[in-house]
Amino acid sequence: MRALVHDPTAPGRLRLAAAPDPKPTAAQALIEVSAISFNFGELAYRSPRTRPGYISGWDAAGVVREPAADGSGPAAGTRVVTFGWGGAWAELRAVDTSELAVVPDSVDLGVASALPVAGVTALQACRRLGSVLGRRVLITGASGGVGRFAVQLAALAGAHVIASVGSTARAVGLRGLGADEIVLGPDALSAPVYGVLDNVGGAQLATAFDQLEDDGIAVAIGKASGEPTVIDFERARTNSARGRLENFNVATPFRDDLGVLLRLLETGRLTTQVGWRGPWTQAAEAAAALLGRRVNGKAVLDLTAETAPVSKTMLSEEFS
Numbered sequence: 487m488r489a490l491v492h493d494p495t496a497p498g499r500l501r502l503a504a505a506p507d508p509k510p511t512a513a514q515a516l517i518e519v520s521a522i523s524f525n526f527g528e529l530a531y532r533s534p535r536t537r538p539g540y541i542s543g544w545d546a547a548g549v550v551r552e553p554a555a556d557g558s559g560p561a562a563g564t565r566v567v568t569f570g571w572g573g574a575w576a577e578l579r580a581v582d583t584s585e586l587a588v589v590p591d592s593v594d595l596g597v598a599s600a601l602p603v604a605g606v607t608a609l610q611a612c613r614r615l616g617s618v619l620g621r622r623v624l625i626t627g628a629s630g631g632v633g634r635f636a637v638q639l640a641a642l643a644g645a646h647v648i649a650s651v652g653s654t655a656r657a658v659g660l661r662g663l664g665a666d667e668i669v670l671g672p673d674a675l676s677a678p679v680y681g682v683l684d685n686v687g688g689a690q691l692a693t694a695f696d697q698l699e700d701d702g703i704a705v706a707i708g709k710a711s712g713e714p715t716v717i718d719f720e721r722a723r724t725n726s727a728r729g730r731l732e733n734f735n736v737a738t739p740f741r742d743d744l745g746v747l748l749r750l751l752e753t754g755r756l757t758t759q760v761g762w763r764g765p766w767t768q769a770a771e772a773a774a775a776l777l778g779r780r781v782n783g784k785a786v787l788d789l790t791a792e793t794a795p796v797s798k799t800m801l802s803e804e805f806s
Contacts, residue, residue, distance in 0.1 A: 489576035490769050492532070492540040498770035499532065500575075505541060508573060510580035515559045516552035517568055517579045517586075521596040522766065524785040525603050526630060526710060529773050543574025547589060547599035548789075551578070559583030565595060567748070569602035569740040575766075577789060587744035590752045597758045598748070600784035604631035605758075606743045607707060607736045608683075612639045614705050614732060615681040619644035624672060624694055627685030627710050628665065629656035631784045634759040636683050637663045642755060648679065650690070658782050659759060672697055681705070688713030698729030707734045759783030 493501035510516045523545045532542065547567040553559055560566060560583075567589050568574070568581040589598045611632075615623065623640045627633045628649035640647045641664025649665035650672055651657045657668045669675060672682075672694040680702045682694045687709030695704050695717055706715070717731070750756035761782040762775050772785045 487577040489541045490543070490766060491538070492536045492542060493538055496770070498529075498773040500769045500773065502767060502769070503539075505539070505576060507578050508576075508580035510552065510554070512555040513558055513584075514580045514582055515550050515554045515566070515586065517546065517548045517566060517581055518551045519546045519548040519574070519577055519579055520790045521548070521599040521786055521788050522546045522574050523600040523602075523604075523631075524772055524776050524787070526776055527603075527708065529777055530710075530712075541573050541576050543576070544569060544571060545599050545602040546574035546579050546581075547595040548579070554583045559586065560588055565589040565591070565598075567595075567598040567601055567744055569606070569738075569744070575769075582739070584739035584741050587741050587748055589748060593748060593751050596763065596786045596788055597751070597760065600631065600758045600760060600786055601744060601747050601751075602740055603736070604784060605635045605747045606740050607632050607734075608635035608639055609743050609747060610736055611683050611705050611707050611734055612636060612643060614734065615640075615683070615703055617643075618681055620646070621680035622646045622648060622677065622699075623681040623683065624648045624650060624675065624679045624697070625683045625685075626650040626672060626690050626694060627708070628660055628668075629658075629782050630685060630710065631759075632685050632707060633683075634660070634663060634783050635756075636685075637665050638756055640664070640681075640683070641666075642750075645681070648675065650674075650686075650694075652779070656779070656782060663757070663759070678702070683707060686711045687715050689715075691715045692717045695729065695731055700728045702729040704729065704731045705734050706731060760786050762786070763788070765789075 489505040568586040623645040648667040682704035688711035762785040766787040
């Protein structure tokens with residue numbers, strides 16, 4: 487098979503090359519991959535100890551070539567979306583059946599490939615807030631993959647959604663997803679918030695924590711800023727703030743949560759925001775665009791020509 491392998495000397499440290507076919511265990515299905523999606527974290531935080539030839543990748547969608555030998559997964563020919571902590575960026579993927587879900591015929595496999603890490607992270611993080619009906623919820627890094635799912639899911643849950651972005655260009659499409667307000671950073675908030683879903687970390691998370699209502703909650707999802715977060719809890723106590731901060735790690739297995747997201751997609755209550763889409767031969771271009779903050783939403787790479795090409799630009803909207 488062919489795969490995008492780790493090559494420290496190649497553009498984006500990615501090279502399309504021949505690789506051994508994976509050997510599935512009894513509880514794994516062998517998937518013929520149609521599309522993959524890039525996540526900021528798997529590109530920005532690759533270990534310097536990654537060996538040349540290693541196949542990375544968390545998210546992939548395709549068709550079952552060989553069902554799991556233990557009978558736990560779908561039959562051959564079934565369209566599925568899959569998750570794992572490696573091995574996605576290849577023509578074939580062996581994946582645990584607890585980490586895949588059947589994709590409805592009406593959902594494009596490229597669109598489905600963008601769901602696992604970003605969509606499930608947003609879903610689980612939103613649940614950590616509890617009931618948000620009628621409450622103000624701030625989402626930092628709202629223009630990214632996790633952020634755009636979080637905006638939609640918080641809006642579906644009845645929250646007054648405030649999307650925080652780094653620039654007006656990054657706000658494209660957010661109002662249409664359910665954002666009630668758009669701000670350039672949490673220090674621009676007009677009033678306190680009940681909940682924070684933070685994808686940026688660093689100074690933004692510290693500022694957002696200071697903006698919590700009594701008994702509010704800030705969920706620290708990611709650190710796209712690459713900066714450490716320093717919070718002065720003594721000052722918070724002096725100001726009588728009673729909000730709390732929780733660290734977040736996505737929980738596996740993904741199968742059930744992927745099923746929830748796919749049903750929302752199928753019924754039109756959720757959309758996957760694909761800001762870049764093209765063939766996997768352009769993987770280095772896609773990686774550079776994502777790391778350079780030039781992608782609003784997800785970057786999807788097609789291994790097959792199952793669907794028509796999607797533009798790499800998005801429509802603009804008024805920022806107000």
